[in-house]
Amino acid sequence: MKKVTVVSSCFNEVENLEQLWERIKAVFAKHPEYGFELIIADNYSTDGSRDLLRKMAAKDKRLKVILNSNNFGHIRSPYNAFLQADGDAVIIMCSDLQEPPEMIERFLEEWEKGTKVVCAVKPESKESPLMFMVRRFYYWLIGKVSDTPQLHNFTGFGLYDKQFVEAIKRFHEPYPYFRGLVAEIGFSRVEVPFIQEKRRFGRSKNNFFTLYDLAMTGFVNHTKLPLRLAVFCGFVLAFLSLLAAFGYLVYKLLYWDTFQLGLAPLVIGLFFFSAVQLIFIGILGEYIGAIWTQVKNKPLAIEEEKINFDK
16 A cells, blocks of 8 residues: 655644644545555644644544744745655645645546656635735746746645655755755656635735745755856946946046036946945845855754654
């Protein structure tokens, strides 16, 4: 019997956890040919999620729970749980039910055809139209500048064969951009479209800073273009400044008594070049920060308690 491991993580999702587990069980009840389990990592919830997970795990040994000792973020905690999955196939999904567990059936169909990676992409979404448009623009932009072709409208929701899981363990990423790793590692892959549902309970834990962090992690990990763009802009701006200086010199020589430079061009030029410098210093800082993260090599998460894992 093939074993399928579903991996999820949560932070203050007490209203969604039971429904998530019941819907996953309902899917596999239709497919008794598979053994299955759910690994869910709690990122130090404060709304009762941890107590609920303990009760649920006590009733069913197929539910494995990792209780983190602190909130280790939306990148490190789920990745830590993913690396502990030992199924023949591993499915990643969020616990907020915006990614429907019923998609698992389609994943299994594609997997049985020999596909190693099944990616759920969302060409449509019931979230805010403005936010969805921003996300689409980001996927388009990183796809243009990345060293490897990236998946569009993909968040990591999908199925991964055990061979892929073994391959990703060789990367030793302390702060991974998972969807970029999926594109970089390769293997036979198929994209399955779905419509992302609205969140029914609770509030999204993502904000501007978490989304910005994820976006910059993608850029830093998969392209050097911003660094090279800084050098290119430096040469171009230096050349344009030289041309402007030469033009002013010629104009002053021709109209020595009447031509006045004024302060406006100097002030505008000073602020413009200062802004450009700050932007590229910030970009350079992002790459230095990524190096700093790699050098420190912190553990992905510290686990306070593990339930239903083999000793």
